[in-house]
Amino acid sequence: MSIWKTITRKEDPAVYASKDGHLVRSLKVRDFLALGVGTIVSTSIFTLPGEVAAMHTGPAVAISFLLAAVVAGLVAFAYAEMAAALPFAGSAYSWINVIFGEFFGWVAGWALLAEYFIALAFVGSGLSANLRGLLAPLGISLPKSLSNAFGTDGGIVDLISVVVIALVAVLISQGASRAARVENVLVVLKVFVVLLFIVVGLTALHAANYVPFVPKYRPTANGPFGGWQGIYAGVSMIFLSYIGFDSIAANSAEAVNPQKTMPRGILGSLVIAVVLFVAVSLVLVGMLPYSKYANSAEPVGLALRAAGHGGVAAVVQTVAVVGMFTALIGMSMAGSRLIYSFGRDGMLPKWLGTLDKHNRPNRALWTLTIGGILIGAFFPFAFLSQLISAGTLIAFMFVSLGVYALRPREGKDIAKPAFKMPLYPVMPALGFLASLLVFLGLDSQAKIYAGVWFILGLVIYFTYGVHHSALNKQ
Template sequence: MSLVARMFQKEELSTYLDNDKHLNRTLTVKDLLGLGIGAVIGTGIFILPGTVAATTTGPAVVISFLLAAVVCALVAMAYGEFSATLPVAGSAYSYGNIVFGEVVGWVLGWALILEYFLAVAAVATGWSAYFTSLISPIIKLPKAFTGAFDPAHGTYGNLVAILVILVIAFSLRKGMTTSKKTENLLVLLKLAIILIFIVVGFFYIKSSNYHPFIPKRMHDSFGFQGVLTGAAMVFFSFLGFDALSGSAAEVKNPSRNLPLGIIGTLVIAAVLYSLVAFVLVGMVNYTQLNVADPVSFALHHVGQNAISMIIAVGALIGMYTMMYATIYSSSRLIYAIGRDGLLPGKLGQINKNGVPTRALIISTVIIAVFAGLIPLDKLVDLVSFGTLLAFTVVSLGIIPLRKRKDIKHNGFKMPGYPVLPIIATLFSLSLMTQLHVETLITAGIWFLIGIIIYLVYGIHHSTLNRD
C-alpha cells in the first residue's frame, strides 16, 4: 500500500464501538443540556450584547444574535447527524477518520487539541482576574502569582488559574456519574442569574431606547450591513455545542439524545442571548454600552447595584462551567487519539471507573501550563480557527456519510440534504477567511508540526498499521 493510500485509510465504525464499550453510558438529555449550556453560555452573555450594539448594530443586535443562531443551527444539525450515526468518542476527529481517512482525522484532532487547550487556558486566565478582583477588598493576592511567567514585570505564574483547572480535573477523575450533578446545579444557578437580570431589567425598559432600531449607516458600522457584521461577531458566542459530540460514547440512547442535546443547547442559548440583548438595549441607550461590563453598567445606571454583584457571581459560574465542559471534552479527544495509537503514553487506556485517566491528566497538565505560565493574548484567535475547520469538515462530511451503505442511518438526519450541508460548509469557510493573517500563519505552523508528528510517529504506531 502506498503512503498516500495508507494515510487515507478509513477506520471501521465497529472497531470504535468495540473500543469505546468500556466507557460508562450515563449521560441523559438533561446532562447533555447541562454540558452544552455550560460550554456555550459564559461571560460573553454579559458583554457581547452591549459592545456589539454600541459599536456595530445598535438595538438590532437582537437580530444579529438570531441570524448567528440560524447559521450555527445548520452546523449543529450536521453534528447531530454525525453523533447519532457514529456514537463514538472523539467528535470531529473520529468522524474524519471514518468518513475521510486517518490523516484528515488527525488534522482535525490536532486542530481540536489547540482549540480546547487554548480556550480553557484563556477562560481560566479571565476567571482568575475576575475572582482576584472580587476578593480584593478582603484578600490581596501577591502580584507575583497573578500573571503569566514574566519576571521583568514581577509575575511568575497565575496561581488562581492553575488551581481552578486542577479543581475541575479533580472533580472529573471519577467520571460523569458524580461530577455531572455539580455541573447541572451550577448551570441551573447560572440560568437563574441570567433570568434575574432579564426580569429585573424588563421593568426599566424605555421604548425610546429602541429608536432607531437599525441606526443609519456611518463609519462602516450600523445599517443593515452592520446587522450582518454583528452576526459574524456574535457567531463565536455560540461555540461550544460541538463539544457535546465528543461525549457520544458515554450517552444513553445516543441516536436520540445527542441531537436533542446539541440542538436544544443552541435553541436555549439563542433565546437567552436574544432576551439579554433586548432587555439591555432597552434599559440603556446603545451609544452608552461600549464598556467592559455593559450588563453591570446598565444595572448601576438604573440603581440596581445589588443585582450587579449577583451578575459578577454569574460570570464566574459561567466561566467555570465552560472550563468544566471543555476539559471533559478535551480528555475524551486525547483518549480517542491515544486509542488509535497516534499519540504515545497509552492515552487510550480506561481505568476501573470507565474514565480515561491518563488522557485527563495530560490534558490538565498542558492546560494548566498554558493558563499559569504563558501569555495567551496573541493566541486566542486560534480557538476560532480550530473550531471553524472542524465545522467545515463536519458539514461537508454529511455528503459522504449519507453515501455509506455500511453504516446505519436510523437516527437524526440533517434536513435539506445536500443543500444545507453545503451552505453550512461555505459559511464556515467564509468566516475562516475573516481571521487575521497572523492567526492563519500561526495555524499553518501548528499544522506543519502536526503533520511531522503524524508522519514520524503516528502513522507507524496507528492501530490501522498493525496488519
C-alpha cells in the same frame, strides 16, 4: 503503500465501537443539555453583547447573534446526525477518520484540540480575573506575581487559574456522571441569574436607545461599525459563543441511547442558548445607549447599576464567576475524550488512550489539564482568544461535508441513525459555506495562528502519527 492510500485509509466503525465500549454510558439528555448550555452560555453572555454593540453593531447586536446562531444551527444538524450514527469518543476526529480517512480525521481533530486547550486556559484566566475583581472590595488580593501570566504586568503565574482548572480535573476524574451532577446544578443557577437580569432589565428600557436600530456604516479603528458590514463583523466576533455544542458530541461514547440522546442534547442546548443570548442583547442595549459599553468588561453590571439595581448586579456577577466552572467542566470533558481518542488510535502516544481501573480516560484528562495550565501561564489573554473560533470552524466545515459521505454508508457498515439532517443535500452545503464565510470574517491574526497550528499538526502526523497509527496493524 502510496502516501495517498496511507492518508485516506479509513477506520472500521465496528473497531471504534469495540474500543469505546469500555467507557461507562451514564449521560442522559438532561446531562447533555447542561453540558451544552453550561459551555455555550458562559461568561460571554454577560460581556459579549455589550462589547459587540459598542464596537460593531449598535442596537442591531441581536441580529448578529441570530445570524451566528443560524450558522451554528446548520452545523449542529450535521453534528446531530453524525453523533447518532457514530457515537464514538473524539467527535469530528473519529467521524472524519471513518468517513474520509486518517489524515483528514487528524486535521479536524487537531483543529478541535486547539479549541479545547486554549478555551480551558482562556476561561481559567477569565474566571481568575473576575474572582479577583469580586474579592478586591473586600480587601482580599493577590500580588501581581500570582495574578498574571508569566511576563505580563509582573506576573509569574496566575494562581487562581491554575487551582480552578486543577479542581475541575479532580472532579471529572471521579467520573462523568458525578461531574454532570455538579454541572446540572450550576447551569440551573446560571440560567436563573440570566433570567433575573432579563426580568429586572425589562423595567428599565428606553425606546430611544433602539433608534436607529441599524446605525449608518462607518469605518473605525476596530473595524466596520454600523450597516450590514458591522453586523457581519459582529457575527465573526460572536460565533465564539456558540461553538460549545461540539463539546457534547465529544462525549457521545458515554451517552445512554445516543441515537436519541445526542440530537436532543446538541440541538436543544443550542436553542436554549440562542433564546438567552438574543434576549440579553435586546435588554442590554435598551437599558443604556450602546456607546456606554465601550471598553467595559462588565456591561451587564454597568447597566444594572445605572438603573439603580446594584444588589442585583452583585448577584449576577457573583454567579457569573461560579458559572464559569460549567464551561471548564464541559471543555475538560470534551478535550480529554479527544486526546483519549488520539491515543486510542496511536496518533499520539498509546498511554493517552489507556483507561484506568474504573474505565475513565484520566491520563488524557490530566494531559489536557497540564497543557491548559501551561498555555494559560505563558500566553496572554488576547492571544488565546484568537485561535478558538478558527480551529473549530475548520472542524465544522469537515463535519458539514462529511454528511455527503455518511449517507451512502448508513444502513450498510454504519447503522441507520434515528436522526437525519433535514433538507439533504442542500443543508450540508449551506453549513459548509456559512462556516467558511464566518472563517473568512476572522481577523488576519486568527488565520495566521490557525496556519501555524495546522503546520505543527502536519509535522506531528508525518513524523509520529502515520508511523504509529493502529491502522498499520490491520
